[in-house]
Amino acid sequence: MAVAFDILEAKGSRWHWLKWISILGCYLLMMFYTMVGGWMIGYVFKTASGQLTNVTPSAVADTFSAMLASPGEMTFWMIITVLLSFGVCALGLQKGVEKITKVMMTILMVLMLILAIHSLVLPGAGAGVKFYLVPDFQLVKEAGIGNVVFAAMSHAFFTLSIGIGAMAIFGSYLNKERTLLGESINIVLLDTFVALMAGFIIIPACFAYGVQPGAGPSLLFITLPNVFDNMAGGNIWGCSFFIFMSFAALSTIIAVFENIISFFIDMGGWERRKAVCFNIVLIIILSMPAVLGFNILSGFQPLGDGSTLMDLEDFLVSYNLLPLGSLVFVLFCTRSNGWGWNSFISEADTGKGLKLSGASALRTYMSYILPAIIIFIYLKGYYDTFSSRTLPVLIGWMAFAVILVGLIMFITFSKSRKEKA
Numbered sequence: 001m002a003v004a005f006d007i008l009e010a011k012g013s014r015w016h017w018l019k020w021i022s023i024l025g026c027y028l029l030m031m032f033y034t035m036v037g038g039w040m041i042g043y044v045f046k047t048a049s050g051q052l053t054n055v056t057p058s059a060v061a062d063t064f065s066a067m068l069a070s071p072g073e074m075t076f077w078m079i080i081t082v083l084l085s086f087g088v089c090a091l092g093l094q095k096g097v098e099k100i101t102k103v104m105m106t107i108l109m110v111l112m113l114i115l116a117i118h119s120l121v122l123p124g125a126g127a128g129v130k131f132y133l134v135p136d137f138q139l140v141k142e143a144g145i146g147n148v149v150f151a152a153m154s155h156a157f158f159t160l161s162i163g164i165g166a167m168a169i170f171g172s173y174l175n176k177e178r179t180l181l182g183e184s185i186n187i188v189l190l191d192t193f194v195a196l197m198a199g200f201i202i203i204p205a206c207f208a209y210g211v212q213p214g215a216g217p218s219l220l221f222i223t224l225p226n227v228f229d230n231m232a233g234g235n236i237w238g239c240s241f242f243i244f245m246s247f248a249a250l251s252t253i254i255a256v257f258e259n260i261i262s263f264f265i266d267m268g269g270w271e272r273r274k275a276v277c278f279n280i281v282l283i284i285i286l287s288m289p290a291v292l293g294f295n296i297l298s299g300f301q302p303l304g305d306g307s308t309l310m311d312l313e314d315f316l317v318s319y320n321l322l323p324l325g326s327l328v329f330v331l332f333c334t335r336s337n338g339w340g341w342n343s344f345i346s347e348a349d350t351g352k353g354l355k356l357s358g359a360s361a362l363r364t365y366m367s368y369i370l371p372a373i374i375i376f377i378y379l380k381g382y383y384d385t386f387s388s389r390t391l392p393v394l395i396g397w398m399a400f401a402v403i404l405v406g407l408i409m410f411i412t413f414s415k416s417r418k419e420k421a
Helices: 004-008 015-048 057-069 071-090 093-120 125-133 137-143 145-160 168-173 180-208 216-229 234-268 272-292 309-334 341-348 362-386 391-413
Strands: none
Touching (some): 015 216, 015 272, 093 125, 093 234, 137 145, 272 309, 309 341
């Protein structure tokens, strides 16, 4: 991302500004995701050591609350996560990122299938499968269709880190033997499969033991440990589940860290190890506000009662940088002052596999319809999120959303740099 816009943009355009937004998004994501990854690793040890075995449901909840209240414990696991992930990146692309993530993904897939099969054969799991797969449109209506679609869109962007360019670094490492469309479809199918299997692991198990699934951190760190404690061999299943979740978190962190390191290598000419060492310190420092937001700084509630600094960071990434970043990439690939449609298609269709050039209506869809859909869903998501607040709050946040879209449009259609002689 450090030089991609500069190389591919038309002379006189401002697309190169957006590389700074992309790298900002990577840092913002890591400011809280390293902490969450630390929670996963911490719970591997808690389940393996029996801390969550033969205890009451309230004791399980107290264990999670105690962890959140302890800045020392959360900082420790966050630092472990940062060191493990940057350690992989320090080994280089082939010996580190590529080799180790292949092993991690293989183990993750095996664990995922074993856990899913185990959950599906539990007595009463069928009700959980029905709850999971059969939509309730009345609940969709109550939640707001804009919220539902926006949440689904945000989840897709979050799992792939599309809007902040984290996947772009791996695209740059691909050879040209296969088309980008074919590889993209494989990624989407695999990502969907993993998400679907995660649901099969969690929801049927909750119903089998009469536990409300819930959502968010309470589901993972309170509900599921209670479920595992009721299972035969609960320690093994619980530990396996949190190993699975740790690998999933670490794979995302490693991918984003590799993007950050590559930015320093390409922009500043830094050596890999120097970039790694610098960013270890920087990421640890930047992650501290999210850690302290659950304890020392818990009185600061930026998005209203009960919110934390992590919620603010997640809001900035999931509700803004990821969807608007996707808009940027769509416009950049289709606008003549960006990469340009013909150049984009030529690159995407290089190699064997599915090609884009045969779809005559695709250009119109990607150039006009898709950007309009993204903007509409983005603004609708903002409205549904803040419409329950006071009118001045709603107007303020909607104005903020419109300003961000306007900034993207300004960069898209304006020119600044003089053409080089």
